[in-house]
Amino acid sequence: MKKEEIFEYVKKQYGTVPEYLWAQSPDNAVLRHKNGKWYAVVMTVEKSKLGLEGKDPVDIMDVKCDPDMTNMIIQTYGFLPGYHMNKQHWITILLDGSVSEAKTLDFLDMSYDLIDGAGRKEENVSGLQ
Incomplete structure (x- = not known):
């Protein structure tokens, strides 16, 4: 999935x-939730900085992830520990075609929901009281 397609999706969604x-990195972008917090970062980085072979640039997307899922997910090709982020709460998805569009969007949606989660919990608690 290309970053332009991601940008189209999040604008619509x-x-x-x-x-x-x-x-210094004019092509790197942050996607910010309406609450002001980041839910994704889209970057171009050198493969070697991700622990991959080669010095070619590759597009990646960092998304927030449920910490209970992180270790399992990064065992799958195309997923890595969050580049420049908290590795317990963030994962990196390669945008080189190794991860399907559907999975990429699922993780993007999950990240958006996790960032929104604090507000939902407060609503649920206040609804119970």
Whole structure:
């Protein structure tokens, strides 16, 4: 899945537009939840920085992940520990075709929901009281 397709999806699904925060990395973008927190980071990095062979650049997406699932998921090809993020709570997905579009979007949606989770818990608690 290409990053442009991800940007189209999140605009349609969540009304999110990519934010380009780093002058030294103008192609790297953050996707921010309406609550202000990041739910994904889309970057281009050198393969060797991810522990992969080669110095070619590769597009990746970091997403928040349920910590109970992280260790299992990163055993699957195309998934890595979160690059430049908390490796217990974030995973990196290679955007080189090794992960299907459906799985990529599932993890993106899960990340969005996890970021939204704090607000939902408060609503649920207040609804019970």
